[in-house]
Amino acid sequence: MSVTTAARGFVLFLLTVPVIQGQRAYDVKYTSTEICGLRGSTVDISCTYTYPRRVGYHDTTVQESFWFIRESNGICADLKSEPDYSGPVEYLCDNNRCTLTIKDLRESDAALYKFRFITNQSGGSLTGSPGVTLSVTDLQVQVDILHEYQFYSQTKLTCQSSCLPDHSSFIWYEGQSKVTEGATYSANFYSSDSISCAVKGHESFHSPSVLIQRQKGYDVKYTSTEICGFRGSTVDISCTYTYPRRVGNQDTTVQKTFWFIKESNEIYADLKSEPDYSGRVEYLCDNNRCTLTIKDLRESDAALYKFRFITNQSGGRCTGSPGVTLSVRDPQLQINVRSLGHFSPWKELTCHSSCQLPDDLSYVWYNNGQEVGGKTKYLHLRVFSPTDSYHCEHGSIRSPSVYAPKLPSVSVSPSGQIVEGSSVTLTCSSDANPEATCIWYKNQTLIKGAERIYRLSPISSEDRGRYECSCQNLYGTTTRTSKYLHVQYAPKSPSVSVSPSGQIVEGSSVTLTCSSDANPEATCIWSKNQTLIKGAERIYRLSSISSEDRGLYECSCQNLYGTRRTSKYVDVLYAPKLPSVSVSPSGQIVEGSSVTLTCSADANPAATYTWYKDNEDSVKATGHIFTITDIRPEHGGQYYCQVKNTRGSHSAMFSLDVTVSTEVLKTAITGTTAAVLFVMVLLTIIFLMRKKRTSEQPSEPGDRANHSEQPGPHRNMMKQRENEEWSVVEYSAVRFRSRGQETVEDQTALYNVVKTPAH
Template sequence: MRLKMSVFPPVSLNISLVSLGCCDVGDTGLVLTSQETSFSHSHSPTEMRGAAVSLTAAASGFVVLLLTVPVVRGYNGWGVTYTSTKICALKGSTVEMNCTYRFPSRINSVSTKVEETFWFTKASNNIYADLRTDPDYSDRVEYRCKNNDCTLRITDLRESDSAEYKFRFITNQPGGSFTGSPGVTLSVTGLQVQLSSPGVRTYDRSAELMCRSNCRLPDHTSYIWYKNQKEILRRKLNSLNNFELRNHYSCAVQGHEDFPSSSLLVQGQVNWGVTYAPAQICAFRGSTVEMNCTYRFPSRINSVSTKVEETFWFTKLQDKEPVDLRTDSEYAGRLAYSRGKNNDCTLRITDLRASDSAEYKFRFKTNLPGGSFTGSPGVTLSVTDPQLQVRVRRSTVNPYSTWTELTCHSNCQPSHHLSYTWYKNENSVEGGEEKYFHLHTSGPGDKYHCAIGGDVPVRSPPVYAPEFPAVSVSPSGEIVEGSPVTLNCSSNASPAANYTWYKEDANPGLPSLQKSLSFGSIKSSDSGRYYCRAENELGWMSAPTVIVVKYAPKLLSMSATPSGEIVEGSSVNLTCSSDANPAANYTWYKGNQTLLQGPEGFYHFTSISSEDRGFYRCKAENQFGQINSSSLLVDVQYAPKLVSVSASPSGEIMEGSSVNLTCSSDANPAANYTWYKGNQTLLQGPEGFYHFTSISSEDRGFYRCKAENQFGQINSSSLLVDVEYAPRLVSVSASPSGDIVEGSSVNLTCSSDANPAANYTWYKGGGDSPQASGQTFAITGIRAELGGNYYCEARNRRGRRNNTLHLNVVADFPEAWKSAVIGTITVVVLAIILLSAFLLIKEKITSKQSSEPVQRIVYSEKCLHSQSEEQDDPDYTNIHFLKNQTDPVCSNIGLAGPCRRDEEEDDDSVEYTVVKFNSSAPRARSQEIQEDPATLYSTIKTSF
């Protein structure tokens, strides 16, 4: 059930709070800060509800909040705020203590993370005992922590739970631990039934029984009253008026009936009574004890004065009558009574025995009839051995001032003062005669105990700091990764030691405050040196142990040395490493080829070569398993070599085709290439290609390339680029070159530019039958009928061309005939000249009538065509032009050969032999007749 209580009545508060914040640096420093705040305000119950806390009260308990002013404990951004600083709770109830904490979000660019939070009441040498590990709170403590808020819940409260509770959190920052101090003070108490008046009179109705607690209970609390353990009343008041003498009364808070108060026996008879002080006594065997009481009675009854006639103590009855202790032989010589002036009586017993343990009652008799009274219940005496023990408590004032308090304690506390003696290592300590003894220093092995004085002093067992711990590992043999492992630690110490485990080179403190540190599934990272620290309030001692975890290889890595450029010929080391226990064996591979096996993870190249370039990997294995590395490229750099050149297409290259030249080499890094034709530089660049979009015969030649990088260069051999093309520039000649006299011999020669070399075939006139083959056609004993046109055809696999030669065969005439012929020719030439002049004049006259002159060329009857018609250009020989004639006339022109077109020719163009003019006459209308520089004309000789 959750109760919300406003616990303050209207009151004017004037509260001065001093907040102390505790921030420690690791376990060595403590920083104290103080903040003082004053409050002065009048609060009504309604206003104070805001200050009340929500507490959980179990069905078996009850909690009262004494002070609910939130107090902040802080320092430089670190702090703890407790909802309340003091809480009072009833025994058996459940209590919740709440706090919020804060810390800097970042320190030196490192984000702050909370790694551990806990509550504690005990701290020794900066060692804080988490309540969850304290056996006194076993199964009664619960933490509820979320979003910088942490609540401590304790159930089934005991009076021994009364203490100051503090909250502590630990972060990942160096020294980033903080304790909120002072903390929350918890007081646990029970209910008590008390009599409002010391003397009870049956006629005095003002006397009442009160149900009280050290905790102030809320006004609306309901109470239950019991008489002789039976419920008699429920009411909202904590008092009971109607009660009867000689009955036991107890009370409880409604809803928490399981935790009633102890019973009170109400006794008295018309103002008769006995009061014992104390009612319970514990004494040591052999010691002396005194029991005191006071008694009362009416001074007069029925006008008769009351006189006490007999007083005594007793423990036994005989025939229902008390037996005076002085008559009991068991107390002979050990018993004495003493009476005071104020109706008191003291019983003194010496040399106490265990059999003396009993309930002792006092009885007095008066002179009145029936005027005897026994104080009941009496005094309970317990006689026991001292059972001394030394209790140790350490107090830390600041990091530089600590002290230890030893208390000589017994489960039996005598009512009188005892004489104590303190011993250090069997030697009495000067000044140690009190129950308490303070230590400022204590060395290893020092032992302390206390004793109660007497003829035979009774000693306590010694207390001492922990001895050197004994550490063991289970299992004790080989530890395999993934198996459960437990570290055990024990040390002789009094009081018993607390244990903390540390790992070397790790964060201080492992999550274990027990003798054992367990690993459910140990990892390789758990290998290392561990220390067990045993500590109590008198000191500490630490002992190491080493854990070695056996595991399969992992974290495999490969590297090459040098790590940068690897140049051919240099020394190179490959290294393979892994985390394994026992150490791994290594196997090296290049691709799928096994290279080397052994315990050393190295592979060495004394002088690395380009053939060593490739991907390498290694395998690490031991008896627990194996692992393969990723591949490592060993990139060997070297100058170009194995340079080669090639042409594409690789076979015959035809003029006009697209051709690629390729230069390649083996080089790392890749080479740059330079192309040459002969000694002429053509192209440079990273690509080893040279391209001809349309190759020509002029591109024919020898090509080579150079490959180079920063490590060197190499030249290729020469590559002949042989461009094939059809014959061209076909020429024919005769030797001798003039007129051929009948009966003589003549050699006809044909030549051309062709690749591959041309084959030649000779034809006569317009015949289709070859007359001869070969470049030279020899004719001997020539006759007149052999004269005429001869043409030569040049042919290869790329095409063919031809050209024509006119062979003029003349008879062997006398000189007289020759002169006549010459004269005749002269006359004809002069006639032609005159005719040409006439035509020129006429043309000038005609040109005025027509803007387009008419081109007229007169051919022989064998080939008479207009120049404007589309046709193959004919081969002309023995062409005669009239001098000074603007419009030449082709009259009397003899064709060198038949005007026919060879349908088998690949080229429509006809090449002409060179035309020689014997006259320097100007050429009219040159814009009409253009010369092709690629056209060759045969030699024409004219005789004038």
């Protein structure tokens, strides 16, 4: 097989294996592999990355991208999850370019930084190599003595850093006061001056100060100006010192070196002479370097330590400034935990000291008292059980155990009964390390903003219910613990229900129920029309309701915190009751006057009234009042009113008997007799006159007058008729008198007769 054919076959093979082809397309390129940053400044570390847009039939998407500095067993820790980088790091990733920004650079930030991205493809992840090495440096002041005289030295100071370009501009300070600008600072120094420099534009980040002594060339520099030590441990504090080898014609020799913490009027107390340090301090000084060793550290050893040396030259002595600040802390280890990525189930536990210890120290890890893991500062866990309890040890120092929260407990303050309007505090407590955060739920709904302590002030009846508390920390979340909160309060406005609902018909069964929200439960009683119903409680039953039961029912509910009332009108529907009919006026009725008949009946709903006259089909009147004007004898007869509503009807018969009184008859007869006598007298006179005339003239036989007149009696009889469907029959007799004549006696009568219907 030729080389060309083999190559083609290999290419074809790659095309048929999408995963292998895709892997070759994954790449990360760094803009620079070495970056230097100045302490306190901000630095950007950038890269570009590539990947196949499509593998097989699947488009490629980036699911996660991050920077890291530590890797363990193939697990890369996202830099944002590192405790030391919390806050000062940012990612800016767009268009396959990702930039890591680190602010406020510290010397501990010096490390090898790498970028990693993960896609949705199988095996589609890559860590860029070789990474970017970041070095962090500080500004340094270089001191060059140009010329010595007896009382001063002409000195040139240069501000420099390996991370700065040659054209950088600097600002010089004596103490905190600005004195000049420029790359160098030359001056004659007559007294001890503390000089520092800063890059222009970054004035908040000064170089370490240097002490320019008036003694020509005398100086002390400390290895570190701040040291932390464990109580009971041993600590070393070091410095280097310089001096002119010769002054004039005399060589310089160091006569005394010592450390001190106390100074008074230019008198310095050697630390070895201090009673509290007896037997615990040692000096090791050689080749212009001197180290102070303090054993069995105590909290009282925390102080500012300075070094002083004295030479054989006149005035040839120096005290180092600013000195070394020693802090003494309890020997304490803490465990920090963080996730190793957004989608990673792994957690990293770090054994962290209250004083910064080297990472290469030996640590021992324990879970529930059993040794686990390697002898490293870090422990990686995939699963953290609720029953796990981890701690680490370094020598005789042991960290507190870390564990998930235990089942929380809930307390209520004040204890006892809770009354509406008071203030109540709910507290959720759970044993956990680190301390757990707790949240509250009410009736399974999260209470917004509620934390471990939840206050209700003032509490109301709506706040009653079941409260649940759940706690969590970095190692787990508890199940919920619940507490039912009972709130006592006066009855709320009662509600009244009527069963069955709708219209209430006479004779049916009705139940009135009074309900009121109250705690403790309220007792409820009924009253009708402001009269207490004896024995009636929350539920009042009327088994066969009648029209007399209608009215305003009031329900009153009471407990030991108050009383509330409400009312309900109960309306009962029923057919018209027995009607009654009345006549007005009730005395004598003068012919031509008016008579008013009134028919009344109790009914619900309201009834209609219709008037009829016997043997007449037409309606005489409607409404419960019937008025007859200009009454005459022919108005007599039987009347009845019909009362009717949707529930039924009832009728009442009324007989109106119109008769002429005996006085009227007597008056009529008297008048007729007088007229007849008058006519007879008149006829007699005429007759006598004619007779005389006749006597004077011959009479004609055969003429004879015969007059006979007898008035017939007038009687008007009242007829009575009973209808079996009517329950009421009423009789009325009305007597008349002629206008302008006196009546001898008044015998007008009105009769009302109630008769039971025939069965």
